[in-house]
Structure formats: structure tokens, C-alpha cells
Amino acid sequence: MCGIAGIFNLNGEPVSSVILRKMTDVIAHRGPDGEGFYTDSFIGLGHRRLAIIDLSPAGHQPMVSNDGQVVLSYNGEIYNFQELRAELEALGHQFRSRTDSEVVLNAWVEWGRDCVSRFNGMFAFAIWDKREQSLFLIRDRYGIKPLYYACWGQTFLFGSEQKAILEHPAARRDLDKKALLEYFTFQNIFTNRTLIENIKLLPSASVACILLGSDGNPQITQYWDYCFREPDNPKDIREYHEELDRLMRQAVSRQLVSDVELGAYLSGGMDSGTLTALAARELPYIKTFTCGFDLSSASGIELSFDERTKAEAMSARFKTEHYEMVLKAGDMERCLPKMAYHIEEPRVGQSYPNYYVAQLASKFVKVVLSGAGGDELFGGYPWRYYRATVCDNFEHYIDQYYVFWQRLIDNQNIKKVFAPIWDEVKDVWTSDIFRNVFLTHDNQLERPEDYIN
Known part of the structure; x- marks a missing residue:
């Protein structure tokens, strides 16, 4: 991963390069291989580089187009960049590096904001387009790469992490009480709020445009949304297996x-086993990493939490170079301060073993494949879905799942807990927040399969 950050003074005042450097310094862990800055009067873009493709200085960022009109600060990876590069070269674009970053830059020059629909990958990047005197912030379809923004007065700020934004002297560390209510309901935040008032998370599959001289409120356009529908003319199951x-x-x-x-x-x-099996076909003796638990004091179901035996069997099967670490009592407590610093918000699903196994992997490699998201794509945890099998309509579906997702404090008690500040949060309707998560998607809801999807 890389780290990006930036300042856009909407009133035309010059950007401080000292402050911009502070913003990138605080996210140096995202990009230890290099740093870069671009400043031009009222606009400043910063970058911390983790070099993965083309390790030469030619991949230095921020990256400026050949005509000097477009500047890019980019975090991510475009998996189809080689195909896009060939297409752009046929259109007359010249390249100075082998990076996917330069493909993104030239794609913007050629196709503007429509280029994002051509990208297959995970990304969050900023574009300063002199031709339009506008700053653009773009995030991938599923929001894999983070991108935050905020505006205080005439100072618009953005960064890969909230801590980058908070390095600017204009930033304020005020609690967003409405986000806190949302968190204490769902153990998550479904809106674009954060626990710091005024700092927002750019929605996934979105392009935000901020104009010079504007009030700093981004014009946000959604460029993609998922659409799960059962086919009208289903194919043979073997064809689906082959395509998958x-x-x-x-x-x-x-x-x-x-x-x-x-x-x-x-x-x-x-x-993770599936990914390792496929990767091992192309990379013999690929390094693999797992995290286990000290079982000396474990009993009952706790004994099943340690997966080292299964991981070792898979490692032997696919001939990987395998590394393990064992966690003991006290390891969670020991890592919590650093872990909280990096994840910034206590969202559901964060696991301290992941933190440790990432540290282990970082001693040997710079990139790892992860099985995260497999359950969401392939219907893991089936007990989540039984509520969807019998639904009278969309509202009935939402009612069933809204009760299920009240993870911390239910609606009957939330008002009591928030009584001292209720007047400040009483206009937040968490049921509507939950409903809107699904309402915007273009889904055809007629059969049980549609609701499960």
C-alpha cells in the first residue's frame, strides 16, 4: 500500500510545504520506500511510496503528465494495467516507467473521470486537473482502499488515514456524536461519517470533485453499483463452475x-487455501504465513481456534515455504495501543491475530494474498441468511435484519445511554441508515434467492 495526502486552499492562499510534509510523515508506515510532494500555489499533493511494480525512480509520485496539466497521487494496484497501457500507447501516449500509476495518469488525460470504469483493481487516488482547476478524489468499487476528506473554512484536506488530516493546524478533534450513536447500534458505521466530526470517508465507487473557490463541499458521483439478479435463462451448472x-x-x-x-x-x-493453491501453480515454494494459539491452557471449543495443523497440511500439499507464530495470553493487550492507532476506529471484524501475522509476513515479503472477503462472496456463515428466505417485501426484509444488526445497544436502551446528549443526536434514525444501505442498489426482489443475494 501507499499513502496519499493533500491540501487545497479554496481561497487561493499558498499551501505550506512544511505542513504537507507533516501530513505524509505521519503515514510513513504506508510507504517506507520514498516520499514526494507537488505544490503549486494553493494546491499541494503528498505521497508515501511502497514500491511494488517498477522499483526505479521513474515510479516516483506525485506524477505529472507529459503536458504538465494533470498531477496524480495514487494508492493501489490496477490489475489490467498492461492491457490499458497497450490501448493508450496505440492512442499516442508515451510512458517513462513500467508502473500502473502512469497508466492511471494517462488514462485520466485521455478519458477524464470516465477512465475509472475501465480499471480492474483496488485504488484510491487524487488528481489535480489544471484544465478544470479542480481536485478529484476517486475510490475503487468496493472501497478496499481508504480515502478520507474534510474541510474547515477554506481549507480542504484529504488523506489515506484520518491522522494525516489531523496534522493540519486547521483540523479539529471533535467527537461526531451522531457517528457514535451509529456505532453503538451496529458496532460499525454504515454512513460516510467517522468518529471525528467533519472528517468523512469517501464512499466506494465514487468520484468527488472539488472546485477552486467553492465552499469545499464535494460534488460526489457514484460510477458503479453492484446488481445481483438471477438469470432469466439459467445455464447448465457446469458452465457456471467453468466460468467461476x-x-x-x-x-x-x-x-x-x-x-x-x-x-x-x-x-x-x-x-486462503484456494488462493494459495492457485498461486502455488505459478510461484513454486511461495512463502505462507499463519498464526496459532498457545493451547497449554485451552479446553473445549477453544482447541479448535488453533489452525496450525490444517495450515501445515496445506503447506505440505502445495509445497510452500511456511512460517508460523504462536500467540499467548497477554499478546492482545500488548498490541492494542498500536493496533488502535493504525485502524483508527473500532470497527467490527478487526482481529488482533491479523495484526501479528502481518508483522510476521513483513519480515519476509512486501505483498501477501489474503482470503478476506471470501465469506461475503460465497455465502459463508449461513446462519446470517435464513432471515432472507421468507420475506413478504423489501420492508419486511429490512425489519428482520435491522434487529439482527443491533449489535451493541438495541433501540429500547439507546436513548437511555445517550440521554445526556440526546438533543444532539435525536434526528438520527438508525433504521433508515440501515435501510439505505440496501435501498440504493438496483436489485430485483421477487424470489428468496434475490433477497439472499
């Missing part, structure tokens, strides 16, 4: 493009 196999192989193969060594997390489960 092709897509899985293609996805893994594309993510193995790297000029540095990469590895894979291997827990012994289906998700």
Missing part, C-alpha cells in the same frame, strides 16, 4: 504481477 474457475484463476494470476517477492496468508480454511 476461470475468474478465480485470472484474479489470482493478475495479483501475482510484482517486482518484489510476495506470499500468502494460510489459515487452513477454504478461502
